[in-house]
Amino acid sequence: MRLGDGDVVCVAQKVVSKAEGRLIALAEVTPSAEAVELARRTDKDPRLVQLVLDESTEVVRSKPGVLIVRHRLGLVGANAGIDQSNIEHGDGGEQALLLPRDPDASARRLREALQAGSGARLGVVITDSSNRPWRLGTIGAAIGCAGIRVLDDRRGGHDIYGRELQVTLINRADAYATMATLVMGETTERIPVAVIQGLAPDAVDEPASRIIRPLEEDLFK
Template sequence: MIKIIPIRGIPEVKYGDDVGEIIINACRREGIELQDNDIIVVSQVIVSKAEGNVVNLDDIIVSKHAEQLAALTGKDPRHVEVILRSSRKIVKVKGGVIITETKHGLVCANAGVDLSNVGEGKAALLPEDPDKSAQQIRNRIRDLTGLDVAVIICDTHGRPFRRGTINIAIGCSGLEPLWDRRGEKDLYGRELRSKVTCVADELASAAELVIGQADEGTPAAVIRGYRYE
């Protein structure tokens, strides 16, 4: 059996905050006893805030290109400028949506630059290096508790050809994001040829069943009982 436990009561995160310590403290207050091999799923927005990856839109100098794209999409030109700066290339512009490939290589709407849960007039960028962010939180949890957990940084993304957003992993530490099962056999002994499961994304989606996206203030969860490498 797998358990998904919300980590409630995490206070508002500010620049310079120690996300690992905040999670540990919240777990203690909530009576969640962390264990080795737990997986901690953390919403990117608190990581971005702690790392100072938040910009004041008023400080943004808007380029000609951003102005044009803003006119085309109906978006705030400052928002568009931040999206462009976070991107490697534009994949598609349609309606009010700009799909880009981010500097990390993620293809997503608005380069993951979010105006929600960050305060009026501000935008939260994705963490610069989400795998590294995950590793730092993981190391911090190990330092504070002696426990070996895995950490996933998650964000909600839309999907081409599919309605609604789901939570995906944008970074992780302590577990292999892809489980390559090619070469294993099916029930009839037939070899699996294309079976690579993105367990990191499935764990992130599972976590969003308890992680709030509106005003719940539950930006993290513990997944327990999933055996990973």
Template structure:
């Protein structure tokens, strides 16, 4: 049996992306240049390209003036999940139009020109499908594409990358019904491999290296047709979200429910007195 092996490397040579740039062309040129210098870097069937959302947003013209950042956050917010006051203002954790739970609706001012803020792609899954289809045609290989963004975790310090858009690959590894290494049945284990790949790729992309794309090799079993589900299907929504409300929302809803119950109790007591 072959030992499992995963190879991850950053794709260098991608220029600064501006609105209107064709990412299929820009990434394809970088792939061609890398393969010219190292034939092993030529993309193969089963490779996965992991693309930082920032260059997708830049190419799609999602820049706004920094002075309009708060308005952009409000425009991109479906609901406020939690708020916390800090010395610099109020941090808002919100649900975005894309179905993500993120600080400041994912609107960022790092790695962009001075005075500019950058919104997330309008539809990351649609962007991933277009990029995957275009690169498959240009390069002649069946690859998968993941678009990533950085996110904090509620119970862990710091941030990591996660998949916010995806195309051409299986996103989860559902192990329910299988047995673990000791023969015990697995009942709830669903590995979100798209997020695991996103985190692995960030180790070679980073936030300060100027490398916005990584190649992941060794997971060809996950590469699929383009008509599969996108990363939006990974979000817990509605009743599946066990932590849907922030503390302020939870307090308000509990208070309103208690007052309603108290009011109903008074009405019932008054009715009983009249009947007696």
């Protein structure tokens, strides 16, 4: 495949995390008393729970089988994005894969490398799967971005009948991530990269961190 101007290259978080050495052997983790207690209440491995706590700023909800936290990047979701599937569990015993340390920086580096190799002006999105409180089934979420317009702000414009639009902020980055996730599959397809072509090129360059809703707007703490 030849990359062209305006193409958006979507890369699964797992391959970025692996490339950045974010794989942790659970045998090396010593759970705190807090992690042991939370693991008991959530039916989870205390060492995994310790990693989740280390990656998070707040436990949002917990119950047996469920541990929803606010990741230090601001992402609210299950287990701080830590994953144990599609990870080789070799002689070293069980392992867990953390999110990239700074996914926006990872996206910028990846973009520079891909642009240098292709000569094209590209966008890059690092994708993860995302769950929602009231809807079943995962969709994609953009956790790192470079070279794309992340939020399309149409507030203050007018609709087609001249009425002022009060709130229309379109999340383009999550839409790209969701499209890519559909092609990648999220399990055994082994397709960690998808390219979206045919988009209108856009000179805006925003990070995925723009997507995080400010804490003071959170009605569901």
